[in-house]
Amino acid sequence: MTTLPIQRRDQAPAHEEHGCIFRRVLPWGLPGPSDTGMGICTVPPGTHTVPHSHPDFEHFYVARGRGRVHVDGESTDIGQGDAFIVRAMQVHHFETADGDDLEMVSIWSPTPFGAAG
Numbered sequence: 001m002t003t004l005p006i007q008r009r010d011q012a013p014a015h016e017e018h019g020c021i022f023r024r025v026l027p028w029g030l031p032g033p034s035d036t037g038m039g040i041c042t043v044p045p046g047t048h049t050v051p052h053s054h055p056d057f058e059h060f061y062v063a064r065g066r067g068r069v070h071v072d073g074e075s076t077d078i079g080q081g082d083a084f085i086v087r088a089m090q091v092h093h094f095e096t097a098d099g100d101d102l103e104m105v106s107i108w109s110p111t112p113f114g115a116a117g
Helices: none
Strands: 014-017 020-026 037-043 057-064 066-071 074-079 083-086 092-096 102-109
Touching: 037 092, 066 083, 092 102
Parallel strands: none
Antiparallel strands: 014 020, 020 037, 037 102, 057 083, 057 102, 066 074, 066 092
């Protein structure tokens, strides 16, 4: 047994957020917005999320599936293993390729991580 606190994916409540199935995994026990945090965004096959923006930077890692990301009118294909940053106030949304869920880890913060932000 470990004393390391772990938030299990399947124990994080799932809800709809911006058109995806969203599980807020960090910070623990906080159901709503926070300055920084981590979540898992799942976009079912053949669907898309709602275009939206927010005042924080959002860092994404594609855990599985493939699809397209649309940011401020620019679009590109994404797939498992890809990582990218959506800057504060950029309008963005996602769509899946046919077949599988598009599942992404989302980490948001008031400033970007790394030099590419």
